[in-house]
Amino acid sequence: MLFEALTLGLGYNASLVTLGAAALGMAAGVTGTFLYLRKRALVSDAISHATLPGIAAAFMLAVALGGDGRGLPVLLLGSAVSAALGLLAVQWLASRTRLTEDAAIGAVLSVFFGFGVVLLTVIQTLSTGRQAGLEDFLLGATAGMLRSEALLIAVGGLVTLAIVVVLRRPMLMTAFDPSHASAMGVNLTRTDIAMMGLVMAVTVVGLKIVGLILIVALLIIPPVAARFWSDRADRVVLLAGVVGGVAGWVGAAFSATAADLPTGPMIVLAAFALFCLSFLLAPGRGLMAAALRAASFRTRVHLRQGLLAIANDQPIYETLTLRLLARRGLALPDGVPTEAGRAAAARARLDEERWAIVRADPSLELAAARYDGLTPLEDVLTVDQISEIDARRPAPEALA
Amino acid sequence: MAAELQLAAAEGRRVAPGDAETAAFAVRGMTVSYGPKPAVFSVDMTVPEGSMTAVIGPNGAGKSTLLKAALGLQTPLAGRATAFGQPVTDVRDRIAYVPQRASVDWGFPTRVIDVVAMGLYREMGLLGRFGARLKARAADAIARVGMAEFADRQIGQLSGGQQQRVFLARALAQDADLYLLDEPFAGVDAATEKAIIAVLKELKARGKTVVAVHHDLSTVTEYFDRVVLLNVRKIAEGAVGEAFTADTLRAAYGGRLAAADLPGAVHAI
Numbered sequence: 001m002l003f004e005a006l007t008l009g010l011g012y013n014a015s016l017v018t019l020g021a022a023a024l025g026m027a028a029g030v031t032g033t034f035l036y037l038r039k040r041a042l043v044s045d046a047i048s049h050a051t052l053p054g055i056a057a058a059f060m061l062a063v064a065l066g067g068d069g070r071g072l073p074v075l076l077l078g079s080a081v082s083a084a085l086g087l088l089a090v091q092w093l094a095s096r097t098r099l100t101e102d103a104a105i106g107a108v109l110s111v112f113f114g115f116g117v118v119l120l121t122v123i124q125t126l127s128t129g130r131q132a133g134l135e136d137f138l139l140g141a142t143a144g145m146l147r148s149e150a151l152l153i154a155v156g157g158l159v160t161l162a163i164v165v166v167l168r169r170p171m172l173m174t175a176f177d178p179s180h181a182s183a184m185g186v187n188l189t190r191t192d193i194a195m196m197g198l199v200m201a202v203t204v205v206g207l208k209i210v211g212l213i214l215i216v217a218l219l220i221i222p223p224v225a226a227r228f229w230s231d232r233a234d235r236v237v238l239l240a241g242v243v244g245g246v247a248g249w250v251g252a253a254f255s256a257t258a259a260d261l262p263t264g265p266m267i268v269l270a271a272f273a274l275f276c277l278s279f280l281l282a283p284g285r286g287l288m289a290a291a292l293r294a295a296s297f298r299t300r301v302h303l304r305q306g307l308l309a310i311a312n313d314q315p316i317y318e319t320l321t322l323r324l325l326a327r328r329g330l331a332l333p334d335g336v337p338t339e340a341g342r343a344a345a346a347r348a349r350l351d352e353e354r355w356a357i358v359r360a361d362p363s364l365e366l367a368a369a370r371y372d373g374l375t376p377l378e379d380v381l382t383v384d385q386i387s388e389i390d391a392r393r394p395a396p397e398a399l400a
Numbered sequence: 401m402a403a404e405l406q407l408a409a410a411e412g413r414r415v416a417p418g419d420a421e422t423a424a425f426a427v428r429g430m431t432v433s434y435g436p437k438p439a440v441f442s443v444d445m446t447v448p449e450g451s452m453t454a455v456i457g458p459n460g461a462g463k464s465t466l467l468k469a470a471l472g473l474q475t476p477l478a479g480r481a482t483a484f485g486q487p488v489t490d491v492r493d494r495i496a497y498v499p500q501r502a503s504v505d506w507g508f509p510t511r512v513i514d515v516v517a518m519g520l521y522r523e524m525g526l527l528g529r530f531g532a533r534l535k536a537r538a539a540d541a542i543a544r545v546g547m548a549e550f551a552d553r554q555i556g557q558l559s560g561g562q563q564q565r566v567f568l569a570r571a572l573a574q575d576a577d578l579y580l581l582d583e584p585f586a587g588v589d590a591a592t593e594k595a596i597i598a599v600l601k602e603l604k605a606r607g608k609t610v611v612a613v614h615h616d617l618s619t620v621t622e623y624f625d626r627v628v629l630l631n632v633r634k635i636a637e638g639a640v641g642e643a644f645t646a647d648t649l650r651a652a653y654g655g656r657l658a659a660a661d662l663p664g665a666v667h668a669i
Contacts, residue, residue: 037508166526173518177504180570183471183497184521185489231554233509365591366549369559 005253014256016150017142017209021252021267022245023157024206028215029222029244030164031198033237036223037175038195042105043090045216047196048203049109050086051079052116052212055137056123070133072149072208079137079212080204086112087196140211140264142252149208156205160198161241171195172233209252211264218244218271225275228282243278247271299324300374306330308352310337310345351376357389421485424449424578424609425470430479432462432469438477439465443634447626449484450607452600454614454623454640457630458653463613464500464582466630471497471580483578493522496571498581501564506556512566513551516541519573541572546595561592568596579603581612585619597623620644 008015035041058078062069086108093104120134133141142150164171170191173181182188199219206215226239251267283289298320306321307330316322316335325331330341337345354377359368367380377386419426425447432440440462447453455463468474470481472489481488483495496519516538517530524530542551545565550558555566564584571579579600585593600610600623614620620627620640627644629635629652636648 039505169521169524169526173521176508176510176515176518177499179468179473179499179503180497180518181521182473183492183495183499184518185492186521227509231509231556232511232514234514236509362591366546 001257002253005256006250010256013145013147013150016147016154017145017256018249018252020150020154020157021142021209021248021263023154023161023248024202024209025157025218025222025244025246025248025251025267025271026241027157027160027164027244028202028206028210028218028248029226029240029242030161030237031195031202032219032244033223033226033233033240034164034168034171034175034195035199036220036227037172037233037236038192039175040101041216041220042102043087043196044199044203044219046090046105046109046112047083047087047200048212048215049116050089050112051083051203051207052113052137053119054078054080054082054085054116055134055207056116056119057082059123059134060119072146072152075137076152076204076207079207080200082112082116083200083203087200136211137207138211138213139262140207140209140214140267142209142255142263143259145208153205153209156201160201160205163194163198167191167194167198168234168237176233209248209263210267211262214264214268217268218247221268221271221275222247225271225278228278228285231284243271243274247274297374303328303330304348304374307341307345307348310341311349353393354386354389357392419446422449423447423482423485424451425481425483425580425611427466427470427481428479430466430469430481431477432465432474432479433477438632440469440476440630441633442479443630445628445634445637447609447611449609450604451626452604452610452612452624453626453628454612454620455628455630456614456617456620456652457635461631461652463630467497467580467582467611467613471495494577496574496576496579498567498571498579498584500582500586501560501567502586506558506563508555510555511551512542512547512553512555512558512569513538515555515566516569516573519570522574537575538569538573541569542566544572544599545569559589561588564588565592565595568599572599576608578609579611581610583613583615585612585614585616617649 004010005014005018008018032041032044035044055075055078058075058081059069061078062071062074067074089108090101090104093099093107094101097104099107123134170181170186171194173184173186174188174191174195178188181191202219203212203215206218210218222240222243223236225243226236229239230236247267247270251270252263254270255261255263255266278286280287302318302321302324305318306316306325309316309321310331316325316331322331322333322335325335325337325341326333329338330344331337355371358364358377358381359371361368370380377389381389423446425445427443427445430440430443431438439460443462443466445466455466457463465474469476469479470488483491488495517524517534519541520530520534520538523534539548539551542548545568547562547565547569550562555563558566564586568581568584571581581600584596584600588596600612603610612624614624621644624640626638627640628637629643629648631652631654635652636643636645
């Protein structure tokens with residue numbers, strides 16, 4: 001069953017939903033990256049919670065006008081209007097009052113959401129069961145989704161993605177260095193509005209599948225996971241799109257395998273799984289790579305210290321140093337150096353003396369910057385450069 | 401020009417005709433305020449083409465604010481700025497701005513070459529390719545600040561001085577005619593300071609105009625040919641030999657300056 005769901009084997013409608021979720025996930029991951037790099041991730045939480053009163057109001061208005069009230073386009077339009085109001089409220093509070101942005105977000109988020117819940121309750125008591133399904137916007141549900149709705153979501157996701165491609169440069173420049181971007185003629189206000197508009201579009205389009213409570217996770221988890229794999233913004237953006245897309249696909253497929261599995265939480269859990277993999281396994285920034293690096297660094301420090309101690313005829317007290325030297329056959333377990341140990345110690349001292357000359361010479365500044373007390377000079381300078389440095393070393397007899 | 405005279409007349413000031421028309425960079429009646437107290441008050445300054453000007457003054461004198469307001473990064477209460485006789489916003493192609501290094505997050509996921517490429521944004525536009533020609537220009541700018549080996553490095557791995565050189569390279573890539581730098585020598589190592597001043601002098605030799613907010617009084621005479629002393633209001637402006645004197649410094653810095661702080665100035669008079 002799960003295999004069929006993952007490989008689009010559950011029929012046309014279910015496949016369309018899965019594809020729609022993947023497109024939405026990609027759009028959310030890519031858009032979310034710019035939000036994350038602009039350090040405004042939490043604003044999306046205010047936007048998403050602010051959609052609820054709009055959904056409820058749109059439903060009530062449609063019913064009052066004699067309609068069905070459940071048409072997705074109408075509800076999404078309502079949600080977009082109230083999300084925009086929420087966003088404006090955050091901007092206004094943060095720029096015109098003494099409230100900081102985080103406080104403004106907290107205030108707007110809770111007030112709008114609370115108002116939405118009240119409206120939902122009113123709808124529940126007023127009408128006659130037609131409202132069933134409005135709560136699905138909280139956590140997302142794909143069961144019984146119409147073909148047209150799935151298409152709307154997929155197309156909305158892809159259009160958002162296309163707009164991000166066009167605006168990527170000004171958005172990145174604004175996120176990295178707003179002063180410079182502005183001096184280059186980038187309109188900061190318009191760029192920020194466009195970015196927030198894209199976030200709003202993703203939120204509104206994603207309401208039906210992910211739900212308003214969890215859409216923030218689909219905007220934020222993919223870029224944070226992608227950040228572990230790359231130090232380049234363009235790659236982080238692409239990877240975040242992949243993470244979001246895979247999460248949408250897998251999450252939607254999982255939720256299709258059981259009747260009452262809400263889609264939003266499944267997608268978010270899939271994204272979280274990808275985050276955990278990145279956090280643990282990513283080379284460079286991942287937890288395991290960092291632990292390995294720390295261990296190897298410690299080993300190198302202890303070995304170097306031990307060898308320099310041998311070269312200077314000093315005793316070694318550190319048990320770890322003794323163990324590491326012994327394991328490499330450089331010293332006996334009691335610290336007495338072996339033949340190989342003495343040779344290695346002499347090399348270490350020579351290296352230190354050469355480094356001292358390099359670091360005192362301003363013309364070798366770039367090389368000197370790589371001094372960490374561990375890297376052999378042979379890794380930094382050419383053989384010719386080193387012999388030139390050796391020529392500058394005081395001759396041993398001059399020292400004596 | 402008519403507008404210039406009109407503005408001057410309205411403010412009851414006298415303006416040398418043609419002044420701002422021929423200058424590489426000119427500020428007129430600039431007043432900026434963050435709160436009830438102006439940070440910059442009615443400042444005029446005129447920078448001739450091909451000169452190197454230091455903007456100096458004590459902390460909080462409004463040096464950075466003046467540059468930002470001139471570039472339109474800060475909305476002034478009054479005043480305007482021109483470059484090559486036109487409003488600054490109309491000649492952005494010819495102006496390169498180097499903000500303070502501390503103003504950005506150096507943990508941002510980007511490499512040296514990517515930062516420098518941002519200086520080519522006006523040429524690339526929204527969808528243009530970062531093609532071979534532009535790549536060569538970026539690489540050349542990086543080489544001119546002595547950072548060629550570091551082009552593919554993540555910017556967070558660089559030292560403070562190297563980061564400052566990357567910012568300068570981004571401005572060089574723009575190939576502008578007017579360079580506005582905010583504290584380019586703040587907190588950099590001696591080698592970086594030498595590299596930066598060499599690049600700036602080379603720009604001047606090629607007829608470019610350089611304006612830098614500067615804080616180290618001991619190097620003003622050596623590095624710059626013109627100086628603007630600022631302390632909210634403009635205290636003095638002109639060639640270093642005339643405007644950078646013990647008297648003007650005392651007027652700008654007040655009691656905050658010990659006699660020992662102005663060796664260059666004391667010898668100059």
